[in-house]
Amino acid sequence: MQAAVTDTINKLADTANHAAQQLAAVPDQELRFGDLLLKGGWVMVPIGILAILGLVIFFERYFTIRKASKDESNLMQQVRSSILTGNLESAIAICRNSNSPLGRMLQKGLLRIGRPIKDIEGAIENIGKLEVSKLEKNIGILGIVAGIAPMFGFLGTIAGVIKIFYDISKTDNISMGVISGGLYVKMVTSAAGLFVGIVAYVCYHVLNMMVDKVILKLETDAIEFIDLLEEPSK
The missing domain is CATH 1.25.40 (Serine Threonine Protein Phosphatase 5, Tetratricopeptide repeat)
Incomplete structure (x- = not known):
């Protein structure tokens, strides 16, 4: 009886060790932001260029307009x-x-x-x-970036979906893992394009509001100046 119990314990220990080894052999599936961006493909290059262009224009115009609004x-x-x-x-x-x-x-x-x-x-x-x-x-360029960036994102996603179904037609493998595994990567381009577009849209309207305030102030001061010139003749 004691031998049977010992044998059972040994088997359980072996099973536990085997399971631990399998878990240790499973690759790290943590989703890293940098790796995900790289998996977006070539479409991420124009989206990245649009993002940099939008930021450069925003900060250059922001400080210029701010200086003019002093x-x-x-x-x-x-x-x-x-x-x-x-x-x-x-x-x-x-x-x-x-x-x-x-x-x-x-x-x-x-x-x-x-x-x-x-x-x-x-x-x-x-x-x-x-x-x-x-x-x-150059403020208008921000409006163009806000419109084009999401389009590039959707283009990357559509191109990725086409490739997924093309590969399926060649391998005849319609498993959910193949479809979802490739699709979530291609959706990165849509997310990146939408993010860049939203940021550019907000920056575009922020700058326009700043310009409107400057225009109002200039008009007010110009009216005050004209009134000043008319004072002697009144």
């Missing part, structure tokens, strides 16, 4: 003081040295003093349009 109340006060004292040369020099969109607009208006107010308004408006165009430079 508070110019001190500039307006100095220009007002110079105009009220009749020192136009000083006002022009102040605007020139400011090196800002508002400064260039006011400088153009000051150089037109002596002409009808409509001419001064037109000159300021034209310079304002040029300054806004400079601020909006």
Whole structure:
């Protein structure tokens, strides 16, 4: 009886050891983000380029627009003081040295003093349009990235699915493991494309909102400047 029990215990121990060896032999199935991106295939290259392009444009435009949106109340006060004292040369020099969109607009208006107010308004408006165009430079590319990146992602997924079913037709292996194993890898391109597109879409509208604020501020300061020029004639 004791021998039978000992034999059973030995068999259980052998079974446990065998199971442990099998578990140890199973390869690590942990999903690594970097490996997953590499498995996305060639489509990940244009998606990556679009992502880098979008980030470069966003940060370059962000700091440019932020610089243009700085508070110019001190500039307006100095220009007002110079105009009220009749020192136009000083006002022009102040605007020139400011090196800002508002400064260039006011400088153009000051150089037109002596002409009808409509001419001064037109000159300021034209310079304002040029300054806004400079601020909006390359922002439209972010909109293009937001539209193209998801398309590249879907293209990669569709190409991957076509390849999966082509391989199935050649090997006649319709197992779920073959289909799902290849499909989840190809879906990476769709996820990457959508992610880049969403980020580019948000960045595009953030920059546009910043430009709109700058435009509103420039228009307000331009109106204040025109009112200042009309004060002596009232």
